[in-house]
Amino acid sequence: MEKINKSILSEVIKARNPESYKGNYGRILIIAGSLPFGGAAILSTSAAVHTGAGLVTVLTIPEKFTAMNTVVPEAMTIDYNDKQEMAAAIIKNNVIVVGPGLGTSTNTAEIISSVIKNCDGDTTVIMDASALTVAAEKNIDLTKISNLILTPHQGEWARLSGLAIPEQTPENNEIALKKLAPNAILILKKHHSEIYDFGKVLQIDDGNPGMATGGMGDTLTGILAGFVGQFGFSLKTISAGLYLHSYIADKINQTDYVVLPSKLISKIPKYMLKFSKQLQ
Template identity: 70%
Template sequence: MQKIDESILSEVIQKRPINSYKGNYGRILIIAGSKQFGGAALMSTRAAVNAGAGLVTVATVPEKFTALNVDIPEAMTIDYNNSKDLKEAVLKNNVIVIGPGLGTTENTTDLINILIKNVDKQVIIMDASALTVVSEQNIDLNLFENIILTPHQGEWQRLSGLKIPDQTQENNLKKINSLAPNSLLIVKKHLSEIYYQNKVYQLISGNPGMATGGMGDTLTGIIAAFVGQFDYSLKTVSAALYLHSYIADKIYKKDYVVLPTKLASKIPQTMQKFACSKK
């Protein structure tokens, strides 16, 4: 098992070339939010924009458009209930997040099925409600060629059938290899773990102040932005995971709780620090 430490940030985060435009840094589609859980879409989107994604589109309910457009004007919005617009967005974007704040209704199942029918080489990041629906509906994850799964331990229990005390590294590796051997799995917990192609990486940062709503949504947005900019790899996802906890640890030195909004606001300056640290 390999430990993920600070060195991964300088390895992955690149200084931007002078001749840059937004299309160089990823086209991200975030399918998230609902009338009850609109905040998840905002936090995931804010993190993706602040982590450098070139173009971010949020597919959500129209009731949340104003909040998104006011709070994160850099992002575009579409109605995920408009199947034509959603299909077009799926085809145009190279990284697709699905799950934060969607809820576990039949509508989420329909959204996952739209992805199954329209995704080709895009990287899918499946989080939160989408993971619960996959476990409830026994959806075959192998239908996606490039997929990142981001469950916390309870979601992983539902997906894998492994009770939390039984979620050892050996058991997790066996289970993900039987469920979806081509996927990249992040089991979110204290000292989170990544499982990918028989490799196991472990995070060695993080703190109790991160135990607050929206922290996972923020991580998902960072992962999407990193994959969009720096390509899909174990190293890229490891860097996204580490950056999330690295910033949180800095905040926790002064703050009792690490608010996701505060964490997201510090992403650009932190990335610049590591981009400029290269000789």
């Protein structure tokens, strides 16, 4: 099992071309949030914006528009109950996040189906949180998505794969992933998280117990969306997004008992600038 180390950051994060515009850095659509879980949508969206995504749109419920526009004014908001608007937004964007804080209602299954129906072969879909639970419960076919990133914690992966946590060995995880979604890259969130991609298994040793707080996974999802939007869908890009998340958290944990996701997000631009200059 190969270890991911800090060098991946300077390999992936590049200095921006002086002649740039927002369309160069990805069009991100985040389908997230519900009445009890609006914070998940805000954290994912804020993380994508702070990572440098060019255009970020949030499909959520109208009750969360004011909070979203106040905390993340850089993002656009659309009502995910408007099926035509949702389909049009899925077609327009090149990275789709579905799941943070959505809940497990029938509406979530309909949203996942719309994503699968309307995204094309160049679109990257990141499935997280509630979307993973619903995909498992409804036995949704994920094989039709060409570029798919799954980000379950071990409990969610148990539901998706049918593997109890003690059975989640690298060999078993690879077999389950190949059957479930052969085109997917899996990030299995755990102590020393692992990434699975076409027979390759990577592991991260960074991270700390201060990260065990609500919203940390939503933040990672937003970082991954921003990275893929800017640097493309690849194992290297995804590894760098995972590493940056834990790297910043470890810096915060040197002085803070708990690593608040909002504080981690605020430091993303600083560290991305640092690593964008290391190969110059």
